[in-house]
Each structure stands twice: as C-alpha cells, then as structure tokens.
Amino acid sequence: MNVTTAAATGSRSFHGWRIVAATAVAQALGIALLGGYQFLVTPIAAEFGATSTQMGLGMTIVILGTGLISPILGRPLDRGATRSLMLVGVATMLGSTLLLSRASALWQLAAAAGLFGVGTAMYGPLPVNVLLVNWFAERRGTALALAATGMSVTSLCLPPLAAWLIDSFGWRHAVAAIGLAAASIAAPTLARWVIARPEDIGQLPDGRPPERSPVPAAAAGDAASTTAHPAVADLPLAQLVRDRNFWLISFGFGLAFSVSVALGVYLVPHLENTGIERQSAALALMTLGVSGAVGKLAVGALADRVNRKALVLVLLAIYACAWLLIANWPSLEAAVVASVAIGIGGYGLTPLMPVFLGACFGRDRIGQVSGFVTPMGLPFLIAMAPAVGYVRDQTGSFALGFNGLAGVLVAAAALLALVRIPAREPGSPPAAEESS
Secondary structure, X not given: OOHHHHHHOOOOOOOHHXXXXXXXXXXXXXXXXHHHOHHHHHHHHHHHOOOHXXXXXXXXXXXXXXXXXXXXXXXXXXXXXHHHHHHHHHHHHHXXXXXXXXXXXXXXHHHHHHHHHHHHXXXXXXXHHHHHHHHOOOOHHHHHHHHHHHHHHHHHHHHHHHHHHHHHHOHHHHHHHHHHHHHHHHHXXXXXXXXXXXXXXXXXXXXXXXXXXXXXXXXXXXXXXXXXXXXXXXXXXXXXXXXXXXXXXXXXXHHHHHHHHHHHHHHHHHHHHOOOOHHHHHHHHHHHHHXXXXXXXXXXXXXXXXXXXXXXXXXXHHHHHHHHHHHHOOOHHHHHHHHHHHHHHOHHHOOHHHHHHHHHHOOOOHHHHHHHXXXXXXXXXXXXXXXXXXXXXXXXXXXXXXXXXXXXXXXXXXXXXXXXXXXXXXXXXXXXXXXX
C-alpha cells in the first residue's frame, strides 16, 4: 500500500511531514538549479559570441517567466490542483533543459530560459508555500524552514558537480544530464507524496485530532482535492489591492529578496576586486551555504514561538550590517563573518513571507494572494543587480552599491514594520493575540 492510499484509509501517521520532504525535493531540484548558471556563462558566451550583458539577461528572463506565470497558478492551487500543476512544471523544466542543450541560436537560449522559469515556478516556492500553509498552522514556520533547506543542499552540491560535468562532457551534455536527473527524482516523489490539503485524506493541519468527528476522507489526489473545496472563492484583485498589508508585504519582501539577487551576482567579483583569490573567496561561499541552512531552520523554529514582525526586523538589521561590513572592511575575515550574518539574516528570511501571508490572509486563498504578490516584487528583482553593476562601472568599486543595498534593507524593514498581523488568522479558530 502506497503512502497516499494508507493515508486515505485512515492511517494515524500524519502525512504533513511527507509533504515537507516532497517540497524540500521540489525546491532542491527546481529554482535552486540556477546555482549552476554561473558555470555556463563562459562556455556559452564563447560558443555563441554572446556579450556579458546578453548572458546576464538570461537570469532576467528566468525571473520574468516565474513572475508572469505566478498569478495564473494561484486559483488552481487554492482549488487543489497542486499535484497536477507540479508534475506539469517538472515536465516543462525538463523540456527547457533539453532545449537549452540543443540550442543553436541566442533566441533559443532565451526561450529555454523563459521555459525554465515557468516550469520551476509551477513546482517551486509558490506551490510549496501553498502546500505547507495548508498542512501546518502552529508549526508552519518550522515546516517552511525545513522545506527551504532543500535549496541549501543544492547550493552546496551543485557547483562542484556542474563544474565536473562541464569539464568532463561539455556544457550541452551537462545541462541535459542535470535536467534528466532532476526530473527523474522530482516527478515520482511529487506524484507519490503531494496531497493538496490534510482534509482530503481525513486529517487536519499539524496532525491535530478532529474536535468532534473525523473529517470525511476523500480519495487522495488532485481530482478529489478539486471537488473537496468547491467553496473556495475567487479573490478579486480589486479587493486585494485595497488591503494595505498586501502592498506592505509585497514591497517589503520584494526589496529584501532583490538584495539576494545582487548577492548571487556580485559577491565573488567584489572579493576578487579587493585582492582576494578565487579559491579563498570560495570559503565565503561555503560559509554562506552552511550558515544559510542553519539560519532557515533557526528562524523557522522561532517564527512558531516569537513575535513574527519583531523577528523579521531583527533579521533585516543583521542582513544590512553584513552588507556594511563587506563594503567597508574588505578582507577575507570580514567576508567570512559577513557570510555568517547573511546566512542568518538574509537566507533566514526565506520562510517568513509565507508565514506573513498565511497569518494575514488565511489558508483558503493563500495561492491567489501569493500569486499576486510575486509579480509585485518583479521590478526590484530585475533592477537591483543591474543597478549595483552600474554603480560599480561608474565608481570602479562595489562599495557604494553595497552600502546602498544596506539602505534598501532599511527601507524593507520600514515597510514590514507597518504590517498589521491579525489577532486570528482568517478562517482559523480563535487563538491568542499577537501584538503588531
């Protein structure tokens, strides 16, 4: 008897932790694969005669693909079509990597990048967050943090693997191999374990026992999920845009996450510009990966126990101080210390946006709200790295741009400080109030 069948027939084992494992796999083998992009820049540019600007646009196209598909995903996710969408996303991701491996023109590379963004969005952070918000309430932060560690594992393992594959077999075979391997692991995992809501198999969030009588178990899977929640209403965008929390969360987290894009592009070049050798700079990246995994887990656990708004403000302060340290004290020692702070303060922010959205808007419409929030942050995500690069080109140093990133994080903190977290999550039973 497989997992879903056992759950549907009344198994006492709480299926939510299998959801956490499945979503960790989805994130590890989805958008986190972009960690190998930096190793493709040189060989692809050499083969196609592409400029650095053209290669940089590849990341922009991926982000655009993700942002444009997100609003479309919200409604079907709220109605329970989660597993089908995620499996279609895996197939789209595989198609994009195979197209990339066979590309013979720059426009084909661009098309592959856009498809990759669409595909990984369909089984990436948006459906992952919807699943975990649905399956967890009191332990939501912990669940989100555990799932996010999948990306940290990839950030540690993929770079050496990608470098070896490219050196040994060439970039085309390397891309195809990574795409095939990711799809062969992700597809069966998601097909076996993903169930949209605990109610679909007679369970409740966090595995808590029913208060009166067991929830009627529906047949597990997307078809059952879709019919099990016909009361989930569409969320008019006009209604959402009148909610101040929507704008504060969208712009606050959008600004904070855009800083991370600049981090992924410019940290190593900055260290090299200050005289630190590439091998030594790798030490900062390794420190960042380890501290990021620890930071996500620690923040996730704290989010279930402490005031969430105070927690996000502390993390943003730590993140801003890290950028000031990197910008103004150029040394390997300072870079390592700053990497620890970035791992805790920056990567630790990862599970907090869905925590805020779930607390402010409830689980019934989390997909639609998240789908609208994602494109709101697109302008920041697209513009931040080029802006820092422009400042560097004008001044010859990343220092001014990095100091500016600290200022961006202060602005993000100012916006998120104004969020009013309801005393009770919409659609949930009465609970103790949280000061906001």
